Amino acid sequence: MGSTGEMADQVEVMKGINRKPGVSYPVLTPNLKGFQAAVKAGAGEVAIFGAASELFSKKNINCSVEESLQRFEEVTKAAKEAGVPVRGYVSCVLGCPYEGNVAPEKVAQVAKRLYSMGCYEISLGDTIGVGTPGGMIEMLEAVVQEVPVGALAVHCHDTYGQALANILIALQMGISVVDSSVAGLGGCPYAQGASGNVATEDVVYMLHGLGIHTGVDLPKLMDAGAFICRSLNRKTSSKVAQATCKL
């Protein structure tokens, strides 16, 4: 719930969707004001976005990591009172577009703060997709010392093609929640033309191939991907979608 151009219709969207029972529809709320507006619009779950890099925090949300955590504490407090679950995100967990390398300990610290203030789950984001399995292992080893693995998720970007390999490693380390984006929607704002989010279709394909149950219907997912790509007049970033429609 912010004021960026693409998200200006937040209330309309929240009120307009057909909420399916058993599905949660979390919304981003960077501060208390956003949280209050979200609850008013009917949000049943919210999310807050921290960073493991000071420079990224300053450039992205105009305050230090500590200041952002204080804002978030207001949100989690209000959310607790309202009985609204909160998901926490940590960005730049495997590298920062400004600072370069990010220390695993810093990631662990921020994750721990978010967890202790009441986030039920912390999603660790490789914001610019620079991470590889080596860095993923190191980072996760540091984080699981502070946050139980059952409360962790990974949010891998595919900018360098490493996302599925990184997700596989995370699964092997006990992570069982993965963020992904249908059709790989969302480029990388730090590298024009480069890809961003990992495609949900490709993740689901891998998980099903591993015999892991997701509950997701891949053909229906691909329909949704085809729909949004048509509407946006762009090609899918999902390789599974590309391969399947052309066979």
Added chain:
Amino acid sequence: MGNVPTTVKHCLSYQQLLHDHPWLPRWLLDQKSASSQEYPEFVKIVEVGPRDGLQNEKEIVPTGVKIQLIDKLSQTGLTAIEATSFVSSKWVPQMADHSEVLRGIHRDRHVRYPVLTPNMRGFQDAVAAGATEVAVFGSASETFSRKNINCSIEESMQRFEEVLSAAKQKQIPVRGYVSCALGCPYEGSVEPSKVTEVARRLYELGCYEVSLGDTIGLGTPGSMRTMLTSVLQEVPSSALAVHCHDTYGQALANILTALQMGVCVVDSSVAGLGGCPYALGASGNVPTEDVLYMLQGMGIETGVDLSKVIEAGDFICQALGRTTHSKVAQARANQVSR
């Protein structure tokens, strides 16, 4: 169990644990957590772009461009570059200039330049053109074998036996390939035991290395693990390589799995040259740049200079008038300068 924290729930009830994490029994069987996982210290990259890559590109590339590409790749630190294929130009017109290419390239003394030789005729032509290493291509699927090389698996093995026998006499090493190792465009799924049989035959006939190919990229870490578990019973990991296609985006995850199982040779193609002939417009070979990026990030030595490979990739993409399939190359090219 109400408001009991999940971790406590799992301690109290194994059923609950399995319900919440259905993958756990298989994971436990592996008995290795990712952090205690061992990886090879060194991985050899076999660059197949000039052959497998260009063979599957729509454009027929001029001989001079092929030679330039191979020469550029020879400067990157790669030690194996598949140069061309001595198959009949009737079947594969893209490789009709095989002798010219082999004679025209500047051979770096640290690099081997294997060429495909499907039969004795091809082998003899290759030797006449100066080949010092050859490769033979088997299949784990009967239908694929018949459709692709016009004979049964058994017949192809007999042809390879001739090639291997002749190669042995001339002390020319032979690399074996098994295609459709994780699925066939005609037969669908392929039994790991079939892959094992073909791999074993090639190894016993004298191939120093057998490259297992996921020809249409269907494989996932699950099927890779199952297939390799079977093959490793008959062929040592030191004699195996994986040739993963990225048609379904699974290549790097599959390669990672293979590394975890002790394989330390990976085939890849600069700029991801070579689409998939069975799914028009879909991608094929995994880009060498993306593989290198992953290995470097894991601290695994390859001896290959990523920037130089990116340059070679830029060169061939310009020559072909197409964009690279490599995400690493795309990201580097598009990085907003800060």
